[in-house]
Amino acid sequence: MTPGSNLPLSAVRVAVDVTAPVRLDVSGLLLAADGKVRSDDDFVFYNQPSAPGVTHSAAAAGGDTITVDTAAVPEGIDKIVVTASLDTPGATFAGTEPTGTVRNADDGSVLASFTPPRLGTETALVVVEIYRRGGAWKVRAVGQGYANGLAGIATDFGVSVEEPATPAAAPQAPPAPPAPAAPWGPPTGAPAPVAPPPAAAPTAPAPAPAPPAPAPGSGKVNLDKGRVSLQKNQTVSLVKGGRPVLSSVRMGLGWEPAFQGRSIDLDASVIAYGPDRKKVDNCFFGKLMILGGAIQHSGDNLTGEGAGDDEAITVHLGGLPPEVTGLVFVVNSFSGQKFSDVAKAYCRLLDAQSGEELVRFDLTHAEPRTGVMMAKLIRQFSGEWEMTAMGEFVDARTVRGMTKPAAQAL
CATH class of the missing domain: 2.60.60.30 (sav2460 like domains)
Structure with a gap:
């Protein structure tokens, strides 16, 4: 598949394997019609491995699998996005080519595969999405990059991600705004956000404080x-x-x-x-x-x-x-x-x-x-x-x- 292309799914249960030469953290998000999760329970990853119709399973090396049982996905869910982030803090996808392989979860036959092209400073990716269209289910190759890791993806889709507390003795640097990169990476001239630590388990959403005004020429x-x-x-x-x-x-x-x-x-x-x-x-x-x-x-x-x-x-x-x-x-x-x-x-x-x-x-x-x-x-x-x-x-x-x-x- 190429970026933006789509295919009808010929299987009710599909497994999406995301593999790479390095260790990846793979997750799935169940999105409603507004493009957001209904709650943090719709974020499926290694620390929360199941949601209605969607499960996460770990692989021995390289990457993990998100399995989607389309018959069991709730009516209010329009799509499931499958994401990948690098396990090593600070690492980028430059020189790494992750591949998403969509298989029939029952017999293992390959339905589609996709390798996002020309990756650079991205630290996380939306690889593919499984979505409803006209009463049927399809898969689309996405390949959208984020420069601020899994936390950037999670917050963009409405998940509250709890960051580890900074030790009292350590000076605190101002956090980078959780703005997603364009489908091709961060905007030209914009400072590259620092990759966040591995995402912790979702917590109950809390009212977000009003963001500070951006500095001139940035934000x-x-x-x-x-x-x-x-x-x-x-x-x-x-x-x-x-x-x-x-x-x-x-x-x-x-x-x-x-x-x-x-x-x-x-x-x-x-x-x-x-x-x-x-x-x-x-x-x-x-x-x-x-x-x-x-x-x-x-x-x-x-x-x-x-x-x-x-x-x-x-x-x-x-x-x-x-x-x-x-x-x-x-x-x-x-x-x-x-x-x-x-x-x-x-x-x-x-x-x-x-x-x-x-x-x-x-x-x-x-x-x-x-x-x-x-x-x-x-x-x-x-x-x-x-x-x-x-x-x-x-x-x-x-x-x-x-x-x-x-x-x-x-």
Whole structure:
């Protein structure tokens, strides 16, 4: 299987073996329609080896097995995700190729196998998911990486993980936020979270304290307090009150003519990628609609003159095909002028229906280059979208030249 692919299950009981050259901790999470566990009892791992329809069993070496009896899974559960984390604290998956093998649990025959590609700083993975679709059960290859271990996966899906207490005499370092990495690893420029100690047994959920405000240029915020002004490398989750706030967004990009008063022809584009970092399609002035109308471009602005957005790209998030997991918004200087000659440039995200501005990123300290990656939108495994301000410059006058650097920045 390849990332994002799926297959129907021909067996009622399936076993998912996750193996690697090193010791792995394998777990399964039973998720309801909201993408969360109903309680910590839905987290199946070595210390809690069973839940309705799902069991964990340890292997002699390499990895463990999650067995799913689809006939016994409760009606309120839509999917079971199978995860793997490294047993050695601080270790990453770089150079390690874990493989998930899906077998008929009754006769041992192999139904599917999947090895996530190009792993690096990830310390935990969602390997595959077993899910309901139209009254039947299917398996999907996922391969989503997390940079903060099993605790990052568990908390992302609603499990409360109790961390061991720090000895009183030891100085306490500020903990890294439990933000999941993109399907391809942590965002470019973001500090790599420190891998947590092995996850302890789940405890009863407790009300979480309000998170501190993120430091400038880092961390992740949401829209609970209204419009957000981002700094470079800062991420905003497009949710409010724990729920996605909109189904269609408009990315407006603007700039002013060069300081000397000459007009400048900048072109705004968006490149859509799959979970394997391969380009699915791109939308620009020469291709104003892609993906069946899910992404639409407003048309070319040749000068930058006039108030407001010079070019806009509308994205109907609900209409994007499942294989699109990342969007990178870029601007290029088709006329060859450098961004250091642009008076100012910005991008802003608006609710496409109400026109309300949600997020703004004003680009400062421009470099003498002809292309810039302004922002990226990444679909999280839970279905939410996150926007990260980028401001990364490259030498490229057209969107074609942005394809490779934008993929590397995901």
